[in-house]
Amino acid sequence: MELQTIPLDRLAVSALNMRASRKKPFLDDILPSIRERGVLVPLLVRPNGEPDHFEIVAGRRRFLASKTIAIETGEARDLPCRVLSQSDDAAAVEASILENTARLEPDEMQEFEAFKKLNDKGKSVEEIARIFGVTELTVRRRLALASLIPGIRKAYADDEIDGASITALTLASVAKQREWFEMFKSAEMRAPRGPALKRWLLGGGEIETGAALFSLENYDGDIFEDLFGERSVFADAEKFWVCQEAAIEAERDKLLSSGWSKVTILPRGEFFHSWEYDQLAKKQGGEVFVEVRHSGEVAFIKGYAPRRKKSAAKTDKRTERPECSAPLENYVDLHRHAAARAMLLKQPQIALRLLAAHLIAGGPNIRCQPERQATRKEKTGASIAASKGQQAFEKERAEIGQLLDFDESSFITGGNEDGWRLASIFAKMMTLSDGDIERILTFVTAEIVAAGHEAVDCLARVVPIDIADWMTPDDAFFELLRDKNMTNAMLADIAGDNVAKANRDATAKAQKAIIRDCLDGRNGREKTPNWRPRWLQFPALSYGHAGKPGTVKRAEKIAPLFAG
Secondary structure: OEEEEEOHHHEEEOOOOOOOOOOOOOOOOOHHHHHHHOOOOOEEEEEOOOOOOEEEEEOHHHHHHHHHHHHHHOOOOOEEEEEOOOOOHHHHHHHHHHHHHOOOOOOHHHHHHHHHHHHHOOOOHHHHHHHHOOOHHHHHHHHHHHHOOHHHHHHHHOOOOOHHHHHHHOOOOHHHHHHHHHHHHOOOOOOOOHHHHHHHHOHHHOOEHHHOOOOHHHOOOOEEEOOOOOOEEEOOHHHHHHHHHHHHHHHHHHHHHOOOOOEEEOOOOOOOOHHHEEEOOHHHOOEEEEEEOOOOOEEEEEEEEEOOOOOOOOOOOOOOOOOOOHHHHHHHHHHHHHHHHHHHOOOHHHHHHHHHHHHHHOEOOEOOOOOOOOOOOHHHHHHHHHOHHHHHHHHHHHHHHHHOOOOOOOOOOOOOOOHHHHHHHHHHHOOOOHHHHHHHHHHHHHHHOOOOOHHHHHHHHHOOOOHHHOOOOOHHHHHHOOOHHHHHHHHHHHHOHHHHHHOOOOOHHHHHHHHHHHHHOOOOOOOOOOOOOHHHOOOOOOOOOOOOOHHHHHHHHHHHHHOO
């Protein structure tokens, strides 16, 4: 990628930016540093078709902060940018996701939108999984949300629909989804959820007459109707399927005679997954796929062909007999494994390198996930990103990536068990010094330590950690702090009991303002810059005996283990 300095008025946010459609982001955490030093981390951009103009793939907050400062000062600064190719939409989306997931954990709908953009640009499920260090199953589950109607997707994004219900709805036809969504929105009707929803979608074994492709006039079986004549079902499901399958075959013949190159009837209950196919017109060899639901409904999906794998090697069409049967190959694998494992016991330095490669790339028996510092609060995500602790960690991550010859990535760990990648990492590690391996293992351990887990408190018992060295309570903290009793207790901590008593009846907002004055030494208050709330300290402490937060309970639970 080319590095350029680009005037502010020649930049605009790209529709491919992962958060392009989101509301205006929180900027207070980055405005002071950008006012003082400008934008230090380059934006990711690409040409937008207009001469010397570019669209922002990643770096929206830096761009909007720069625009705010330009309005304040009347002077627009040029911004450092890395320029992607205009033609590579997939690379642009990929870059946006990688940068944004490092700052604020995307929810499932954001992942769906991002994965679908990449899939639409030709990336396979396997490629998407490898790029973002997730399993192929995770990618398939997110892409399955594409089958949902927009209203249901929005309700799910707003946490109005639970995961079990969404899973069931991905099995439903569009007509059934719309029927359920009407019940969901209705004040008078109760929409089924979870297992009940799945039973409702599959019809409980009943098949409504509206699902028939054949004429009911020629059907000689019994049909049951409700008292109002609004709903009718086939009395004999087996007889229905004989007629329905004959009608499907007739439709298949019509489609083939009309010019479709191939018509595939999927087994009953099997779903067509659009992300495994490319759209292709009839004249270009497009095919038709027929979904047959257990409810009797049939869907004809036209204009798709199996996705072609890029750079597929030519294979000999002749079928060759394998040298080993499956049981024999298992015998060979187990004996080779036993011998290699026995030899590894005598090679501790090699074992450390192989362990590190497994931790990074993942393997069948070991898979490490990086701590993604998930939060749904944008201000919390911004606060973490701006903290000294996080910045130090990100700096080390970049250096570890260079040490391993990694392309720019949000995480070092989180591989998807790709054996070739594990081998390439191990081969690289065999060229590194023991000191480098120690540094890599240290970083990997730090990256996979989970937030809100006893492992953090274990560190606090053996390593002196002063939280004041790494963060300062900011707007995000004080916005989340709303309990008046807690603000008064903190006021006593930082300003003394007399000040706390004098302001006991003041609003929480007023008490928080005094705390901030004490931190900064404003309005006549003595400056106490190293004060931090008890919960944040190492070990974590509480302000009382009741209602202790989880971080305090965990610290107290493990304390006896380190008492000696």
